[in-house]
Amino acid sequence: MPALGATVIRAGRRFLSSLPALFGVLVFTFLLMRVLPGDPAVFFASGPNAGKEEIEIIRKQMGLNKPVPEQLMLYLYDVGSGNLGRSMMTGQLVTKDLRERLPASLELTFTALLIALVTAVPLGVLAALRPGSIIDHGVRFFCALGVCVPTFVSGLLLIYVFYYLLGLAPDPTGRVDIFASLPPRRTGFLLIDFLFAGDFDGWWAAFRQLILPALSMALFVVAPLARITRASMLVSLGSDFVRTARSVGLPWWRVVVTYALRNAILPVITIAGIVFSTMLGANVLVEKVFSWPGVASYALDALLSSDYAPVQGFVLLMATVFVIVNLLVDILYGIADPRVTIG
Amino acid sequence: MTQSLLALNDLHVTFSTRRGLVEAVRGVTLSLGEGEMLGLVGESGSGKSVTGFAITRLLDAAGRVTAGDIRFRGQEITRISAGDFRHLHGAAMAMIFQNPRAALNPIRAVGDQIADAITAHKRMPRDQARAQALELLRAVQIRDAEKRMAAYPHELSGGMCQRVMIAMAISCNPALLIADEPTTGLDVTTQKVVMDLLTGIAAERGMATILITHDLGLAARYCRRVVVMEQGRLVEEAEPKTLFHAPQHPYTKRLVAASPTASSRIADLVPEEERGRQFAAPVAPRPQPAPGTPPLLEVQKLAKRFDQGAAAVADFSMTISAGESVGLVGESGSGKSTTSRIICRLIDPSEGEIAFEGQSIGHIPARDFHRSLFRKDIQIVFQDPNDSLNPRFTAFDCIAHPLLRLGGMRPGDALRQRVEECAQRVGLGIELLTRFPHQLSGGQKARIGIARAIACRPRLLVLDEPTAALDVSVQAVVLQLLDRLRREDDLAFLFVSHDLNVVRMMCDRTIVLQNGRIVEQGESRTMFDNPKTAYTRELVDAVPHIEPGLAAFAT
Structure with missing residues (x-):
């Protein structure tokens, strides 16, 4: 199929054209970390009463005594050769830390997005089919509630109800029970790895944690997903082609699904992409509440302890994920809408 | 034709709007026999489309049939259930809509859409439905029907989309076809082909057809019986010939007069009893320019190529002298809009010279032309009076804007006087100057567009389809206004239009464009009466006429 090949080529070109932006993010974060107050050397010295000399030695070890432009060049060279530096907190390479923790965040975010989409799209469609009805107002109320309640409050509420009161959920610490055995790591996504290993009890346990x-x-x-679905569904239902579909006597569900919804879903794809990238980095509160070993809580801890390398690595990772997700959204959009060619 | 196929009896349709209930159709009674073709004519707001949608029960959610009944094959259909109506839709009655491209699902291949329409009423495997869809595409004379099955609406021209729409509508051989402005927005030659096809298919399959249109000429050409609607009521019903030669109702008289024909003159556009005021002051004939003065506008070997593509305009040369009116006609894609935009310096030409009163203006980049002294000499009136006005500007601001920017005036009494004078000249009430565009009618907005263009006393006015979006009766008034302004100010016009009858009235000379090249040019009346080239003849023949001799019935 020549069209698919063309899409791949254009996607590649699009990716290349976003590299300068990534570079900008890299430099900007680096400088930002140098400007922020807090001296990592002081932080990582043996104790609060460490002497000036000891701190100086640490500074030298870390290369902080060099002028900032030189530090930047060294850093860029390291990033270019795939080295994001070493975390002072964990003592491990940042790339290793991120590789271990990213699947946890991705798994959580994917699942959350899936749940959100599966809930939001039908709700939006229902609201759009009967605008101004009880259902519409109900959906609006539910959405407002979802936005008003911060994630850490709803998280704590869920824990209180399902773990403390009902005892349905396992204790909210991490991805699996600490005594459970982990499946051999293939993708890092526990739900998938357990399936590969054929360990369905493990899968169920991981699922309950998740x-x-x-x-x-x-x-x-x-809320945003349901609102956008409702709005674009209303436009779609009021459009000329839906009227045409009705005028030739298509069955009701066919008009709604094949004609209205398929057109209405296009803006939802765009919003879902944005929502995904935001969730991945911004839901540090959820990761904290549930002791989830994800990248966001890792970056927060690093930031609090003036640990430069992990924060810089995290920002770079997020920027890359953002670029990739946008690319995926564009490709999906191109498949869903024949009028669009990405370029 | 003993029993009528469709009978409306005292039909009322009401819309609930923010400002309360609005009655769009107020007591329409009419009937239609099997296989008959009826024209339903009226201007916007007359309720003609609403009547059509009420019959097929496709009214907006806000609209409701409040009284009267609709009988289809003797059965009352306003109160049957939605489920029962679904079996009528498509199978017994179908619609063809205005704006065919929007009426088709943009992300579904047209072949699938036609197949959907077939399987909505007949149980059959998908393959068989697609085979039938292919047959239908052939029936509506789409070339390369096999290839077009997989095409999406945006890949087809407007005329092609309308053929697909017709194929969908006739897919289950309905007894009644309602065509709502099926060719509005299509080129005149495409209009003829689509209408011929539609009437041919309807006659062949014995489908009764209601043609809803604002175009009296079109209705006259294709229908045996025409019904005229005004403000939700039927005002007259007759054969086309009778209707156009001896209209009874005052509204019909006005409508017939306002519809430009091959022989009408500007003054004819308003019925005799209403004439007088506008043409009270005869204007002295234009003095001959002194020999040796350069023409007002001289264009030589103009060409425009958009990136990589073929030339949109090539080898275009013309002159306009002061006070002259030149028409530019052609179908969509002929390059007439591009040419007019180059001449009023909104886009840059790729090649060629433009001279205004002997001074070259073609080399000034379009980006900087607003600083040129010639900007106020060349002004433009845009096609769509709705979209070409800033929604946050009052009428006063709209007209004052060019005076402030180009006329060097400052806010104050002088400006106010000048704006009011402009408004008066275009017949816009002073009390309307404080209103915003959305509070004005289409005709009033068109007047603002004209007042804005003449505010700086230009020498050349480029008019890009200035009346295409207006009703004929409003168009008549606006055309008369433009003609009067031209005479009074000795303005030159470059009049871009697809409507040959309008151009014939308004322009001394006309240039015919096809594919970016001049095909023919000459004195308007002579050229249209005796076209020299096949293309011009095709254009002239495609215009629906309402003269008795030319009213050939297609069915």
Whole structure:
């Protein structure tokens, strides 16, 4: 199929054209970290009463005594050769830390987005089919509630109800029970790895751990998704081609699904992409509440302890994810809408 | 034709709007026999489309049939359930809509859409439905029907989309076809082809057809019986010939007079009893320019190529002398808009010379032309009076804007006087100057567009389809206004239009464009009466006429 090849080529070109932006992010974050107050050397010295000399030695070890432009060049060279530096907190390479933690965040965010979409799209469609009705107002109320309640509050509420009161959920610490055995790592996504290993009890346990944090994340983003679905569904239902579909006597569900919804879903794809990138980095609160070993809480801890390398690595990672997600959205859009060619 | 196929009896349709209930159709009674073709004519707001949508139950959610009944094959259909109506839709009655491209699903291949329409009423495997869809595409004379099955609406021309729409509508052989402005927005030659096809298919399959249109000429050409609507009521019903030669109702008289024909003159556009005021002051004939003065506008070997593509305009040369009116006609894609935009210096030509009163203006980049002294000499009146006015500007601001920017005036009494004078000249009440565009009618907005263009006393006015979006009766008044202004100010016009009858009235000379090249030019009346080239003849023949001799019935 020549069209698919062309899409791939254009996607590649699009990716290349976003590299300068990534470079900008890299430099900007680096400078930002140098400007922020807090001296990592002081932080990582043996104790509060460490002497000036000891701090100086640490500074030298870390290369902080060099002028900033030189530090930047060294840093860029390291990033170019795939080295994001070493975290002072964990003592490990940042790339290793991120590689371990990113799947946890991705798994949580994917699940949350899936839950949000599965809830929001039908709600939006229902609201659009009967604008001004009880259903419409109900959906609006539910969405407003989701946005008003911060994720850490809804997270704590969910824990209180499902863990403390009902005892349905396992204790909210991490991705699996600490005594459970982990499946051999293939993708880092526990739900997938457990399936590969054929360990269905493990899968169920991991799923039970995942569902509460995913729910509290999903609650927060149901609102924008449902609202955009409703709005674009209203436009779609009022359009000329839906009237045409009715005029030739298509069955009701066919008019709604094949004609109206398929057109209305296009802006939802765009919003879902934005929502995904935001959730991945911004839901540090959920990760904290549920002790989820994700990248966002890792970056927050690093930031609090003036640990430069992990923060810079995290920002770079987020920027890259953002670029990739946008690219995916564009490709999806191109497949869903024959009028669009990405370029 | 003993029993009528469709009978409306005292039909009322009401819309609930923010400002309360609005009655769009107020007591329409009419009937239609099997296989008959009826024209339903009226201007915007007359309720003609609403009547059509009420019959097929496709009214907006806000609209409701409040009284009267609709009988289809003797059965009352305003109160049957939605489920029962679905079996009528498409199978017994179908509609063809205005704006065919928007009426088709943009993300579904047209073949699938036609197949959907077939399987909505007949149980059959998908393959068979697609085979039938292909047959239908052939029936509506689409070339390369096999290839077009997989095409999306945006890949087809407007005329092609309308053929697809017709194919969908006839897919289950309905007994009644309602065509709502099926060719509005299409080129005149495409209009003829689509209408011929539509009437041919309807006659062949014995489908009764209601043609809803604002164009009296079109209705006259294709229908045996024409019904005229005004403000939700039927005002007259007759054969086309009778209607156009001896209209009874005052509204019909006005409508017939306002519809430009091949022989009408500007003054004819208003019925005799209403004439007088505008043409009270005869204007002295224009003095001959002194020999040796350069023409007002001289264009030589103009060409425009958009990136990589073929030339949109090539080898275009023309002159306009002061006070002259030149028409530019052609179908969509002929390059007439591009040419007019180059001449009023909104876009840059790729090649060629433009001279205004002997001074070259073609080399000034379009980006900087607003600083040129010639900007106020060349002004433009845009096609769409709705979209070409800033929604946050009052009428006063709109007219004052060029005076402030180009006329060097400052806010104050002088400006106010000047704006009011402009408004008066275009017949816009002073009390309307404080209103915003959305509070004005289409005709009033068109007047603002004209007042804005003449505010700086230009020498050349470029008019890009100035009346295409207006009703004929409003168009008549606006055309008369433009003609009067031209005479009074000795303005030159470059009049871009697709409507040959309008151009014939308004312009001394006309240039015919096809594919960016001049095909023919000459004195308007002579050229249209005796076209020299096949293309011009095709254009002239495609215009629906309402003269008795030419009113050939297609069915």
